[in-house]
Amino acid sequence: MQPVLNVEDVRRVEAALTEVGVSVSELMHRAGAAAASEVARMEGADTVTVLAGLGNNGGDGWVAAENLHGKGFDVTVVTPVEPDDLRGDIARVVAKSAQDSGVKVVVGPPRETLDVLLMGSDVVVDAMLGTGFHGEPRAPFDIWIDSVNASGSHVIAVDVPSGLSAQTGLASGKYVVADLTVTMLSLKPGLLSDRGRDACGAIVVAPLAEQTERLVREADPVAWRADLDDYVDLLEPPSNAVDKFTRGSVLVVGGSSRFPGAPMMAAMAAARAGAGYVTLAVPAQIAPIVQSQMLEIPVVALPCEADGTFSLKAADLVAELAEKRSATLVGPGMRVTSGTVGIVSTLLAGKRPLVVDADALNCISRLTSNRVDDFPELLRRDAPLIMTPHRMELARLVGLQDTPPTSLTSAMEAARRIVWSDGGSEVCVVAKGSATACVSVDVAILPKPGPAALATAGSGDVLGGVIAALLARTGVENEDLPLLAAMACEMHGYAGTIAAERYGSRGVMARDIIDALGLAEDAFEEEVAFPDAAKSGREGRRDEGADGKGDE
Incomplete structure (x- = not known):
C-alpha cells in the first residue's frame, strides 16, 4: 500500500528531512530533476514551456527547466516577474541559475503571446501554485490556467495541478487539467478525490530522499492507497470442490x-x-x-x-x-x-x-x-x-x-x-x-x-x-x-x-x-x-x- 499524507504532515516530513541533512535547496533540486525526468521520458517531446510561480513550486519549475536545457531540450520559462524579483531566496537563486545557463525567459506575457507559445510546445510544465495553495487563483495565474487547458499540449504538473487543493481535492476556481502529476514525497488526499480525479491524470510519486519512506510512515498517514497485490491474501484459491x-x-x-x-x-x-x-x-x-x-x-x-x-x-x-x-x-x-x-x-x-x-x-x-x-x-x-x-x-x-x-x-x-x-x-x-x-x-x-x-x-x-x-x-x-x-x-x-x-x-x-x-x-x-x-x-x-x- 502507498501512504497518503495530509499536506501539513508533508511539511513535517520536509522539516524532518532537513534535520537529517537534506536541505530545502537540495529538495528543490531533486524535485525539479524528478519533473524533468518525466518530461525526458516522453517520446517526441522537444519543445518545453515551464510556467513558474512565485514560490518553491516555481523554484521546482526553474530547476526542471535548467535540467531539460542541459539535456538538449528547447526550454522556455514563463514567469510573472524577473528572476531577480522573486521573493524566496532559494527560488531566486535557481531561477538565476537557469537563466544564466541559457534557458529562455518570458516575463508576464499577454494572453495572445502565451497562447501561441503553449500551442507550439510539446510539453507544458505546470509549476505555478503548489500544495500550500488555497482559494481562487489570482492574476496572472487564472489566465495562465485557461491558456494551459486550451493549448492542447501535453501537461505535466509539479506536485499538484495549479488551482486544485492538494488537501481536499476541491477547486474554488479554475484549475489545470494535467496528463501527469509528479508529486513529491507522498500522495496527498486531494490528488485522489473529487476534482483531483479530473485534474491529475496519472500520478508519479517522487520520494526525493532515501529517508523519505521511513519518515512518511512515521508521520502517521491519514490513509493508505491500496495496490492490487494487497488483495492477494483475500482471494480464495480456485477449486472445483x-x-x-x-x-x-x-x-x-x-x-x-x-x-x-x-x-x-x-x-x-x-x-x-x-x-x-x-x-x-x-x-x-x-x-x-x-x-x-x-x-x-x-x-x-x-x-x-x-x-x-x-x-x-x-x-x-x-x-x-x-x-x-x-x-x-x-x-x-x-x-x-x-x-x-x-x-x-x-x-x-x-x-x-x-x-x-x-x-x-x-x-x-x-x-x-x-x-x-x-x-x-x-x-x-x-x-x-x-x-x-x-x-x-x-x-x-x-x-x-x-x-x-x-x-x-x-x-x-x-x-x-x-x-x-x-x-x-x-x-x-x-x-x-x-x-x-x-x-x-x-x-x-x-x-x-x-x-x-x-x-x-x-x-x-x-x-x-x-x-x-x-x-x-x-x-x-x-x-x-x-x-x-x-x-x-x-x-x-x-x-x-x-x-x-x-x-x-x-x-x-x-x-x-x-x-x-x-x-x-x-x-x-x-x-x-x-x-x-x-x-x-x-x-x-x-x-x-x-x-x-x-x-x-
Missing part, C-alpha cells in the same frame, strides 16, 4: 411499497458476486411483485404495515433468518419507521456479520438522534459490522446535516468519529463518494475509484450486495474488514467499467453493473494474481489515476 453452501449465504433485508427495486438489486448483486445462496426478505405487501422478478432467489414475506413497510413484528423473524446466514445486508429501500428501526436494532444485537446500508443507516441516525458516536454501545459487537454511508448519510449519523462532508478528508474525519467511539476492530465505515475510504479504528484504505458511470441510482445497493457476498464467502478476521471492503469497491468499479463499455459512460444503469459483476470479478482476480499478463488488457479500459511507478 465447492457447492452453494460452501460459497456462503447472504440474507438481504429491505424494500417497501415505495422502493421495491432496491433490495432486489442488492440481492442480485450478492448472487452475481459469488454468494452461493441468497435469500431476500421483504414486506409481505410487495412480496408477490418481488417474487415475480426473482426467479433464482427465494423471497420471504414478512409482516408489514398498511403503507407497505416492515412492521415491528418482523424483527424477531429477521433475526432468526440472519442467524442461519453467513452475512446479512439490511437497508436498501426499507424507509425509516418504527418497524424498520426495530429490525436494525435487533440485527445490531445479533452475532452474525452485518452490512448496514441506505435506510438502515438512517434508522441508526434516528435511534441515536443523529449522534451515533455518542452511543458506541449500539455498534459494539463481536461479529463484523460494515456501514456504507454516502456523504449525506454520514452527515446524518454524526450530526453534520448542516455542514456535510464535502471532501474525502472531511468524510474520513466523520467516519473516524464513528469507529473511534466504538474503539473495536469489528466496525468498518465505507465512506462512499467520487473517491471512497474504508475506515476502521486502525486504518483508512482508499480503493482505486471506478468510472463516473457508477454515479447512477441503485449503484450503492449493488455495492452493498457485493460487500455482503465477499463477507459471506471469505469469513475474514475483523482486522481485514477495511481491505475486504476496498476489494469490493474495486470489483464494483471494474463492473462499472465493463458496463460503460457496453452502454456508454452515461447510459449505465444499476442492473448493467450487476450483470457485469461476474466478469469483473474474474478480471480483477486475474490482475491481482497475474498483473503483468493482465496489464495490457486493462490499458485504457479503466481510470487508474496513476501509473506503475507511483500509485498503482
Whole structure:
C-alpha cells in the first residue's frame, strides 16, 4: 500500500528531512530533476514551456527547466516577474541559475503571446501554485490556467495541478487539467478525490530522499492507497470442490411499497458476486411483485404495515433468518419507521456479520438522534459490522446535516468519529463518494475509484450486495474488514467499467453493473494474481489515476 499524507504532515516530513541533512535547496533540486525526468521520458517531446510561480513550486519549475536545457531540450520559462524579483531566496537563486545557463525567459506575457507559445510546445510544465495553495487563483495565474487547458499540449504538473487543493481535492476556481502529476514525497488526499480525479491524470510519486519512506510512515498517514497485490491474501484459491453452501449465504433485508427495486438489486448483486445462496426478505405487501422478478432467489414475506413497510413484528423473524446466514445486508429501500428501526436494532444485537446500508443507516441516525458516536454501545459487537454511508448519510449519523462532508478528508474525519467511539476492530465505515475510504479504528484504505458511470441510482445497493457476498464467502478476521471492503469497491468499479463499455459512460444503469459483476470479478482476480499478463488488457479500459511507478 502507498501512504497518503495530509499536506501539513508533508511539511513535517520536509522539516524532518532537513534535520537529517537534506536541505530545502537540495529538495528543490531533486524535485525539479524528478519533473524533468518525466518530461525526458516522453517520446517526441522537444519543445518545453515551464510556467513558474512565485514560490518553491516555481523554484521546482526553474530547476526542471535548467535540467531539460542541459539535456538538449528547447526550454522556455514563463514567469510573472524577473528572476531577480522573486521573493524566496532559494527560488531566486535557481531561477538565476537557469537563466544564466541559457534557458529562455518570458516575463508576464499577454494572453495572445502565451497562447501561441503553449500551442507550439510539446510539453507544458505546470509549476505555478503548489500544495500550500488555497482559494481562487489570482492574476496572472487564472489566465495562465485557461491558456494551459486550451493549448492542447501535453501537461505535466509539479506536485499538484495549479488551482486544485492538494488537501481536499476541491477547486474554488479554475484549475489545470494535467496528463501527469509528479508529486513529491507522498500522495496527498486531494490528488485522489473529487476534482483531483479530473485534474491529475496519472500520478508519479517522487520520494526525493532515501529517508523519505521511513519518515512518511512515521508521520502517521491519514490513509493508505491500496495496490492490487494487497488483495492477494483475500482471494480464495480456485477449486472445483465447492457447492452453494460452501460459497456462503447472504440474507438481504429491505424494500417497501415505495422502493421495491432496491433490495432486489442488492440481492442480485450478492448472487452475481459469488454468494452461493441468497435469500431476500421483504414486506409481505410487495412480496408477490418481488417474487415475480426473482426467479433464482427465494423471497420471504414478512409482516408489514398498511403503507407497505416492515412492521415491528418482523424483527424477531429477521433475526432468526440472519442467524442461519453467513452475512446479512439490511437497508436498501426499507424507509425509516418504527418497524424498520426495530429490525436494525435487533440485527445490531445479533452475532452474525452485518452490512448496514441506505435506510438502515438512517434508522441508526434516528435511534441515536443523529449522534451515533455518542452511543458506541449500539455498534459494539463481536461479529463484523460494515456501514456504507454516502456523504449525506454520514452527515446524518454524526450530526453534520448542516455542514456535510464535502471532501474525502472531511468524510474520513466523520467516519473516524464513528469507529473511534466504538474503539473495536469489528466496525468498518465505507465512506462512499467520487473517491471512497474504508475506515476502521486502525486504518483508512482508499480503493482505486471506478468510472463516473457508477454515479447512477441503485449503484450503492449493488455495492452493498457485493460487500455482503465477499463477507459471506471469505469469513475474514475483523482486522481485514477495511481491505475486504476496498476489494469490493474495486470489483464494483471494474463492473462499472465493463458496463460503460457496453452502454456508454452515461447510459449505465444499476442492473448493467450487476450483470457485469461476474466478469469483473474474474478480471480483477486475474490482475491481482497475474498483473503483468493482465496489464495490457486493462490499458485504457479503466481510470487508474496513476501509473506503475507511483500509485498503482
